[in-house]
Amino acid sequence: MIPRSKTNGRIEFIALLAAFSLFLSTVEYMIPKPVPFMRIGLANLPLLIGLGLLDSREYILLALLKVLGQGLVTGTIFSYIVLFSLGGTVSSAFIMYVLFRYGRKWTSLIGISIAGAMASNITQLQLSRLILFGDAARLIAPPFLIVGLITSVILGVFAERFVETSAWYRRALEKQL
Amino acid sequence: MKLNRVGDIVILALSITLIALSLGTYKDFSGEPEVHVRTDGGEFIYDLDVDTFATFEGPVGETTIEIRNGKVHVHDSDCRNKVCIAAGWVSSPGDWIICLPNNVFVLIEGSLDKGDGGGVDDTAF
Numbered sequence: 001m002i003p004r005s006k007t008n009g010r011i012e013f014i015a016l017l018a019a020f021s022l023f024l025s026t027v028e029y030m031i032p033k034p035v036p037f038m039r040i041g042l043a044n045l046p047l048l049i050g051l052g053l054l055d056s057r058e059y060i061l062l063a064l065l066k067v068l069g070q071g072l073v074t075g076t077i078f079s080y081i082v083l084f085s086l087g088g089t090v091s092s093a094f095i096m097y098v099l100f101r102y103g104r105k106w107t108s109l110i111g112i113s114i115a116g117a118m119a120s121n122i123t124q125l126q127l128s129r130l131i132l133f134g135d136a137a138r139l140i141a142p143p144f145l146i147v148g149l150i151t152s153v154i155l156g157v158f159a160e161r162f163v164e165t166s167a168w169y170r171r172a173l174e175k176q177l
Numbered sequence: 178m179k180l181n182r183v184g185d186i187v188i189l190a191l192s193i194t195l196i197a198l199s200l201g202t203y204k205d206f207s208g209e210p211e212v213h214v215r216t217d218g219g220e221f222i223y224d225l226d227v228d229t230f231a232t233f234e235g236p237v238g239e240t241t242i243e244i245r246n247g248k249v250h251v252h253d254s255d256c257r258n259k260v261c262i263a264a265g266w267v268s269s270p271g272d273w274i275i276c277l278p279n280n281v282f283v284l285i286e287g288s289l290d291k292g293d294g295g296g297v298d299d300t301a302f
Contacts, residue, residue, distance in 0.1 A: 099184075107184030115188050118195065141199040149192050 017046035022069035040151045048159035051100040063093035088120035095119040113156030117148040210287030235279030
């Protein structure tokens with residue numbers, strides 16, 4: 001997928017972030033939730049951190065690895081539920097990447113995180129409207145979106161902080177240049 | 178570090194607007210109780226406060242419901258056992274009458290905390 005010569009020291013970012021995402025999926029899966037649809041979105045943290053480190057192809061790869069990892073941990077990889085995960089992750093990854101590329105001056109990772117969470121939630125709501133609930137899906141929309149907003153702000157603050165202070169992140173950035 | 182960039186504020190504002198809009202969908206469910214009738218021919222909605230008769234076609238014939246004084250019952254039905262007629266009058270949100278042979282489902286929808294619908298019901302009492 002990525003030529004060997006270009007991967008020196010780069011593929012490790014993807015692998016590390018994907019492993020991080022897998023771990024966070026496990027943590028998230030352990031946390032009891034009132035409704036299974038309510039996600040904290042911990043596994044999206046590597047996607048936020050990876051924004052500054054990866055190019056578009058690598059970013060897509062990371063997003064797909066996240067879906068794979070999440071599917072493995074929750075055991076839903078061969079069920080239709082993985083469609084929700086895939087749809088949400090791909091749309092939020094797309095939105096976040098575009099925002100980061102073209103709007104970094106005006107938005108911090110907090111805004112990007114919120115936008116990603118909203119994109120993911122809206123996609124999943126649309127999917128649940130089409131696949132599961134029909135029009136009744138709009139009933140779960142408000143709590144779903146509110147929880148998404150709150151958790152995405154927290155994740156965004158954390159990611160922004162991490163990017164500002166982490167020595168690992170600084171080294172990784174230098175290595176990239 | 179703080180939420181001090183234009184884009185952040187715009188995104189946050191958009192998200193909150195979206196949530197507010199999505200909350201608006203709950204309004205449909207807090208209104209006056211309505212009588213929903215689901216039949217082979219589709220779903221019909223009647224006002225519980227307007228006295229009326231309505232007849233629906235089903236697989237075994239006709240089913241007529243009557244709405245009077247904020248209550249609804251099955252007035253007549255071509256089914257065999259007349260369970261729906263025996264069910265009598267219903268008036269609270271969540272109450273229903275069903276005629277299985279004729280595939281007519283009468284359901285009262287509306288906010289549970291309006292009127293006496295949200296209180297302790299007869300069964301619980």
